[in-house]
Amino acid sequence: MLLPIILIFLLAFGLLLLKPQKILSFFKFLWVLPLLLVFYFSGYLPSVYEGSQVVFFRNSWIPSLGISLDFKLDGLSMLFSLMITGIGTLIYLYAAQYLKRDANLHRFFSYLTMFMGAMLGLVLSDNLITLFIFWELTSISSFFLIGFNTTQEESRKSALWALSITGLGGFLLLAAFVLIGTVAGTYSINQLLTQSDVLVNNSFYYIIIFLLFGGAFTKSAQFPFHFWLPGAMKAPTPVSAYLHSATMVKAGIYLLARFSPILGGDVVWNYTLMIVGALTMVMGAVLSVFYKDMKGLLAYSTISALGIIVFLLGVGTEAAIYAACTFILVHALYKASLFLITGIVDHQTHTRDLSILRGLRKIMPLVAVAGFIAALSSGGIPLTFGFLSKELIYGVTTDFMFTQESIVLLTGAALITNVFLTASGFLAGIRPFFGKLPERFQSVQKPHFLLWFPPVLLSVFTVLFGVFPVLPNTLFLKASVRSVLGKLPEMYLSLWHGFNTVLLLSAITIVVGTALYFSIKPSEKGEKSLEIIRRFAPQRFIAATTQAIKRFAFKYTRFFHNGYLRIYIMFIILFFMGIVGYKLFADVPLRVNTEGLSEFRIYEFLVFVITIIAIYFITTTTSRLTSIAALGVIGYSICLIFVFYGAPDLAMTQFAIDTLTVVLFVLVLFKLPPFLRFTNPKIQFIDGVIAVAFGILIALITLQALVSPSDQSVSKFYADNAYKLAKGKNVVNVILVDYRGFDTFIETIVLAIAAIGVYSILKYKTKDGEKSE
Amino acid sequence: MEKNRNNERLDRTILRTSTNYLLPLLILFSIFLLIRGHYLSGGGFVGGLVASIAFVLHSFAYSPYQTVKMFAIKPFFVIPTGLIICFLSGLLPVLLGYPFMSVVWFADSVVVIGALGSALIFDIGVYMVVIGVVLTILFTISENT
Numbered sequence: 053m054l055l056p057i058i059l060i061f062l063l064a065f066g067l068l069l070l071k072p073q074k075i076l077s078f079f080k081f082l083w084v085l086p087l088l089l090v091f092y093f094s095g096y097l098p099s100v101y102e103g104s105q106v107v108f109f110r111n112s113w114i115p116s117l118g119i120s121l122d123f124k125l126d127g128l129s130m131l132f133s134l135m136i137t138g139i140g141t142l143i144y145l146y147a148a149q150y151l152k153r154d155a156n157l158h159r160f161f162s163y164l165t166m167f168m169g170a171m172l173g174l175v176l177s178d179n180l181i182t183l184f185i186f187w188e189l190t191s192i193s194s195f196f197l198i199g200f201n202t203t204q205e206e207s208r209k210s211a212l213w214a215l216s217i218t219g220l221g222g223f224l225l226l227a228a229f230v231l232i233g234t235v236a237g238t239y240s241i242n243q244l245l246t247q248s249d250v251l252v253n254n255s256f257y258y259i260i261i262f263l264l265f266g267g268a269f270t271k272s273a274q275f276p277f278h279f280w281l282p283g284a285m286k287a288p289t290p291v292s293a294y295l296h297s298a299t300m301v302k303a304g305i306y307l308l309a310r311f312s313p314i315l316g317g318d319v320v321w322n323y324t325l326m327i328v329g330a331l332t333m334v335m336g337a338v339l340s341v342f343y344k345d346m347k348g349l350l351a352y353s354t355i356s357a358l359g360i361i362v363f364l365l366g367v368g369t370e371a372a373i374y375a376a377c378t379f380i381l382v383h384a385l386y387k388a389s390l391f392l393i394t395g396i397v398d399h400q401t402h403t404r405d406l407s408i409l410r411g412l413r414k415i416m417p418l419v420a421v422a423g424f425i426a427a428l429s430s431g432g433i434p435l436t437f438g439f440l441s442k443e444l445i446y447g448v449t450t451d452f453m454f455t456q457e458s459i460v461l462l463t464g465a466a467l468i469t470n471v472f473l474t475a476s477g478f479l480a481g482i483r484p485f486f487g488k489l490p491e492r493f494q495s496v497q498k499p500h501f502l503l504w505f506p507p508v509l510l511s512v513f514t515v516l517f518g519v520f521p522v523l524p525n526t527l528f529l530k531a532s533v534r535s536v537l538g539k540l541p542e543m544y545l546s547l548w549h550g551f552n553t554v555l556l557l558s559a560i561t562i563v564v565g566t567a568l569y570f571s572i573k574p575s576e577k578g579e580k581s582l583e584i585i586r587r588f589a590p591q592r593f594i595a596a597t598t599q600a601i602k603r604f605a606f607k608y609t610r611f612f613h614n615g616y617l618r619i620y621i622m623f624i625i626l627f628f629m630g631i632v633g634y635k636l637f638a639d640v641p642l643r644v645n646t647e648g649l650s651e652f653r654i655y656e657f658l659v660f661v662i663t664i665i666a667i668y669f670i671t672t673t674t675s676r677l678t679s680i681a682a683l684g685v686i687g688y689s690i691c692l693i694f695v696f697y698g699a700p701d702l703a704m705t706q707f708a709i710d711t712l713t714v715v716l717f718v719l720v721l722f723k724l725p726p727f728l729r730f731t732n733p734k735i736q737f738i739d740g741v742i743a744v745a746f747g748i749l750i751a752l753i754t755l756q757a758l759v760s761p762s763d764q765s766v767s768k769f770y771a772d773n774a775y776k777l778a779k780g781k782n783v784v785n786v787i788l789v790d791y792r793g794f795d796t797f798i799e800t801i802v803l804a805i806a807a808i809g810v811y812s813i814l815k816y817k818t819k820d821g822e823k824s825e
Numbered sequence: 826m827e828k829n830r831n832n833e834r835l836d837r838t839i840l841r842t843s844t845n846y847l848l849p850l851l852i853l854f855s856i857f858l859l860i861r862g863h864y865l866s867g868g869g870f871v872g873g874l875v876a877s878i879a880f881v882l883h884s885f886a887y888s889p890y891q892t893v894k895m896f897a898i899k900p901f902f903v904i905p906t907g908l909i910i911c912f913l914s915g916l917l918p919v920l921l922g923y924p925f926m927s928v929v930w931f932a933d934s935v936v937v938i939g940a941l942g943s944a945l946i947f948d949i950g951v952y953m954v955v956i957g958v959v960l961t962i963l964f965t966i967s968e969n970t
Contacts, residue, residue: 700866704858708874712959715881719967779930779942780863788868789944789951793926797911797947800954804904807958811901814965 053109053123053176056092060085060169067162079157080502083144086168089137093130100130100531106242108178117181118239124178127531131377132175132306134528135298139388140168142506146392147290149502150399160200160288167193171299175306180229180239187225187267187303191218194300198287210283217280221270225307228263231256244314245538252318261315264307265324272304272358275332282351289395292347296354297388305358305380308365309373309536316368325366330465332359337472342581344574346394346404346480350387353430353476356469357383360445367448370533374543375444377532381524382429382441385517389426389510390480393419396499396507397484406479406574411489415496419504420485425511427481429518431474431565432558437518440545442470442561446554467557474565475572483574521545622739625746633749636756644755656696663689676721684714701784837886844886851879859952860945869948873955880960889964900960907953914946 063085070078099105111121125133147164151157170193173186192215199211233239235254236247244251251257268274273281281301285292295301308325315321336356343349357379364376396419397412398404413420425436432442449462517524525545533541612623636642662685669682687710694703770783770791780786788796855876862868884892893899898906915926923929930942 701868701871704866704871705874708871708878711878712874712881712963716963716966719963780944782862782864782866782868784866785862785868785948786944788870789863789947790928793915793928793944793947796951797915797926800908800911800951803958804908804954807901807904807961810962811965814968 053125054111054121056089057123057169057173057176060165060172064162064165064169067158067165070158079148079161082148082161083141085165086137086140086144089172090134090141093125093133093137096125096130097527100125100127101526108242113182118179118233119181120179120240121182122178122240122242123176124242125176126535127528127533128306128309128377128535129175131381131528131532132298132302133172135302135381135384136168136171136175139294139298139384139510142388142392142509143290143294145502146293146395146506147288149500150290150395151288156200160197163193163196163200164291164294167197167294167299171303174303178241180233180241183241184222184226184229187271187307188219188222190300190303191215191222191271194218194284194295197291197295198284200288200291201286204286207286210280210286213283214280217270217277221267221277221304224263224270225267228260228267231260231263235260241310241314248314248317251315257315257318258320261318261321261324264311264315265328268304268307269328269362270304271307272301272362273332273355274304274328274359274362275335278332278336278355281355282348285345285347285351289347289391289398292350293388293391293395296350296391297384301354301358302380302384305361305365308362309376312365312368312373312536313538316365322366322368325362325368326462327366329359329361329363329366330462332356333363333469334359334465337469337476340476341472341479341568341572344406344576346397346406346409346484347391349406349476349480350390350394353473353480354383354387356473357387360466360469364445364448369448369451370537370541371444371451371543372448373536374529374533374541375441375448377529377536378444378524378545379441381517381528382437382514385510385514386426386429386438386477389422389507389514390430390477392503392507392510393423393426394480396503399503400496400499401493406483407576408490408492409484410487410493411485412493412496413485414489415493416485416499416504418508419499422504422507422511423481423485425481425514426507427477429511429514430477430481431562432470433562435515435518437514437524439518439558440521442558443554444545445470446557450553450557463557467561470561471565471568474561475568478566478569479572479574482569618739622742625742629742629746629749632753636749636753642752642756643759644752645759649758653696656693659689659692659696676724677718680714680717680721683717684710687713701782841886844883848879848883851882852876855879855952859948862948863942863944869951870955872948873952874959876952877956877959877963880956881963884964884967889967892960893964900957900964903953903957904961907950907955907957909950910953911947911950914943914950917943917946 096107099107107125109123109125111123113119113121144161144164147160148157151160154160167190170186170189174183174190177183177186195211195215198214199208201207229239232244232251235256236244236250238244238247251260254260270277281296284295287295333356336352336354336359340349340352340356343352361376361379361383364372364379366372394404396416397409400416401409401412403409429436429438432438445466446463449466450459521544529545530540613620666682666685666689670679670686673679673682687706691703691707691710694700694706770787774780774783774786780790855872855874857872858867858875859869859872860867862872880892880895883895896903918927918929919925921929928942928944
C-alpha cells in the first residue's frame with residue numbers, strides 16, 4: 053500500500069515538469085491511474101466484505117517515536133478509498149476536457165494527483181502522526197487547487213481562507229493526537245480501539261475531544277467554520293466537484309467516524325456533535341435556496357449535508373451510524389453529479405445564473421436526465437438512492453430512545469433540512485433544463501462526451517443502488533458500519549418498510565419541498581438578502597481579528613525594528629539582563645568564593661591591560677578603522693585567555709573567526725559613507741551604564757558558576773569513551789563529527805543557507821540597479 | 826575588478842611575494858589541521874577557516890577576481906559539494922548496514938595519517954563548506970560594496 057501512495061506522489065511531482073501544450077492527449081489518458089487504483093482496492097473487497105477481515109500493510113518509519121507508515125484497509129477506509137478513486141476517475145476524465153485550453157493543465161493534474169494521494173493516505177493511515185501528515189497535505193494541495201486561477205485575486209483570497217481555517221484545525225488536531233498518544237501510549241488507531249476506556253476516563257478526555265472537534269469541524273465546514281467552503285467555489289468546477297463529494301470536506305467526517313468507537317459514547321461527545329450538526333444542516337439547507345449562482349447553492353447544500361452526517365454520528369446509535377454511512381455515499385454520488393452538471397452548464401453557456409438558465413434539455417438531453425436523477429436523489433424520491441438514506445434519517449430521529457420533546461425537535465430539524473435540500477437540489481438539477489429555451493442559449497453547443505459521460509454514469513449508480521439496495525449494503529455499508537460500531541449491523545436497506553411515520557415524513561418532505569421549489573424564483577434580491585446574515589457571520593469576526601493583529605504587528609515592528617543596530621543590540625542585552633538577572637538574584641543565593649580563584653599571573657595581567665586600552669580606543673575613536681582594529685585586539689586577547697586556560701581548539705577557532713570578522717568589517721566599512729555621529733553625552737552615558745551593568749552581570753554569573761556544583765558525568769563520559777568508541781583523542785572533534793555529527797551536519801547546512809542569503813541579497817540589489825556607487 | 830585601479834598605486838610587491846609563499850604553506854597547514862583533528866586540536870571547521878584566511882590574504886595581495894580564478898569552480902559551488910560529501914559520509918554506513926551517520930572505520934590504518942574513518946570524510950565536507958561559505962560571503966560583499 054505504501055508503494056502505490058509513493059508512486060502517486062512521484063507522479064504528481066513528475067507532472068509538474070511536463071509541458072502541457074505538447075502532450076495534450078496524454079492528459080486525456082491520465083484517468084487510467086485512479087481507475088487502476090479502483091481495481092486495486094476492489095481486489096481487497098472480498099477480504100473486507102462484511103467486515104470479516106481487516107487488511108494491514110505495515111511499514112516502519114520512526115519506531116523510536118512510535119511513528120509508522122502502517123496502513124489499514126477496513127470497511128470505512130474501503131468506502132472512502134473507493135469514493136476517492138472512483139469519483140476521482142470521473143474527475144480526471146472530465147477535467148482533461150474541461151480545462152483543455154488551460155496553459156497550466158500539467159500543474160492542475162499535479163495538484164489533483166497530489167490531493168488524491170493525500171486523501172488516500174489520510175483514510176488509510178493507521179498511525180495518528182501519519183494521518184496528520186496526510187491531513188495537512190490535503191489542506192495544502194487543496195490550497196493549490198482552490199487558488200488555481202492565480203490571476204484572480206478572489207481566487208487567491210479564497211484559497212488562503214481555506215488554508216487558514218483548515219490549517220488552524222490542523223494545529224488543534226495535532227494537539228489532540230499528541231494528547232491521545234500520550235494518554236494511551238500508542239499512535240496506532242488499531243491499538244487505540246482497545247484503549248477506549250483509558251481515554252474516555254482520562255482527565256484530558258474533554259480537551260482531547262474538543263481539539264479533535266476543532267480539526268474535524270474546520271475541515272468539514274461545520275458551523276461556525278463553514279464560511280471557507282462557499283469561498284472555495286472559486287476553484288475550477290471539477291475541483292469543487294471532487295472536494296465536495298468524495299474528498300476534502302469528507303475528511304472531517306471520516307475523522308469523526310474513525311474516532312467514534314475510540315472516543316465516542318460520552319454525553320458531551322454525542323450532544324456536541326448533534327447540536328453542531330443540527331445547526332449546520334438547518335442553516336446550510338435554508339441558506340442554499342437563496343442563491344441564484346448554482347455553485348453557491350451547491351456549496352451551502354454541501355454544508356447542510358455534512359451537518360446531517362455529523363448529526364447522525366452524534367446520535368451514534370446503530371441506526372444512526374448506518375444512516376450516516378449510507379448518506380456519505382448517497383451524497384457523494386448526487387453532489388458530484390450536480391457539480392459536474394453545473395460545470396457543463398457553465399462551460400457551454402458561460403453562466404451559472406439560475407434566474408436565466410432554462411430549457412437546456414433540448415441541447416443536452418442526457419445531461420438533463422443526469423441532473424434530474426441527481427435532483428431526485430437529493431430530494432429523496434423513491435427508486436433513487438437518496439430515498440433510502442432519507443428514510444434512514446427519519447428512522448433515526450423518530451427513534452423511541454429519545455424523549456417526546458426531542459423527537460419533535462430533531463424530526464423538525466431534519467424535516468426542515470430535507471425540505472430545503474429537496475428544493476435546492478431541484479433548483480440545481482432541474483431548473484436549468486426545463487421550461488422554454490431562451491433566445492440567448494439557442495446557439496449553445498452540445499457538450500463533449502468526456503463532459504457528459506461522468507454525471508450520467510453517476511446517475512446510473514444512483515438509480516442502480518436505489519433499486520437494488522442489496523448492492524451497496526453488502527459491498528460497502530455493512531463493513532463500514534462495522535468499522536465504526538464494532539459489530540455488524542442487523543439492519544439492511546430496503547425499498548419498502550410499510551406504511552409508517554417515516555414514510556409519512558418522506559411524503560411530506562417531497563410535497564412541501566416540491567412546493568417550495570415552485571415558489572422560489574432565484575433572483576438578485578434573494579442573494580442580496582443574504583448580505584444581512586453575512587454581517588453577523590463568523591468571518592466578519594475573524595477578519596476583524598486579522599486586522600487587529602496586522603495593526604499590532606505594524607506597531608510592534610515600528611517599535612522594535614527601527615533600523616538602528618545599536619537599539620537592537622540594546623534591546624537584546626536588556627532582555628537578557630532582565631531574565632538572567634532575575635534568575636540570578638531571585639532564585640539562588642548569590643555566593644562568590646574568591647578564595648578558590650587562582651593567582652593573577654603576570655601575562656594575564658598584560659592581556660588585561662591590553663584589553664582595557666583597546667576598549668578605551670573603541671569608545672573614544674572617531675575612525676571606523678581604529679575601532680575595528682581595536683575590536684580585533686580584544687578578540688585576540690580573548691584567544692590568549694583561551695590558550696592560557698587550556699582550550700586550544702577554542703582559541704584556534706576564535707583566532708580564525710576574529711581575523712575574518714575584521715576583514716569582513718574592513719571590506720564593508722571601506723565603502724561606507726563617512727562616519728556619522730549619532731551619539732551625544734546622554735546616549736553615551738546610558739550605553740555606558742548598560743554596558744557596565746551587563747559586564748558585572750556576566751562576571752557574577754561566571755563566579756557563581758565556579759562555586760555551584762556542576763554535573764561532571766557528561767564530560768566524564770566523553771573523556772572516557774572518545775578514544776574507546778570513536779578512536780579519537782581530541783574529544784571536541786570527536787563530539788563534533790561523531791557523537792553529535794548530525795548537529796554538525798545541520799549547522800553546516802545553516803552556514804550554507806547564510807551564505808546563500810548574503811549572496812542573493814547582494815546580487816539581487818545589483819540586478820535592480822539599486823547599487824549605490 | 827577595474828575598481829581596484831587606484832589601489833594599484835600602492836606597491837604591493839612585498840605582500841604579493843610573501844603571499845606566493847604563504848598561500849601554499851597556509852593551505853598545507855589547514856589540511857594538516859583538518860587531518861590531525863581527530864587526535865589533536867584541529868578539525869574541519871578550523872581547517873576551513875585557516876584555508877579561507879589564506880585565500881583572503883591572496884585576494885588582498887592581488888584581487889578577489891584573481892583569487893576566484895584560481896578555483897576551478899566558483900566558491901559558491903563548493904558549498905553544495907561539501908554538503909553532498911557530508912551527506913554521503915553519513916550514507917556510507919547505511920550501505921554497510923549501520924544506522925545513518927554512524928562512523929565506520931577502514932580496517933587498515935594509513936601511514937602518517939593513522940586510522941581512517943568516515944568521520945574524516947565528514948570533516949572534509951565541513952572543511953569545504955566553510956571555505957565556500959566564507960569566500961562566498963567575503964567576495965560577494967567585496968564585489969558589491
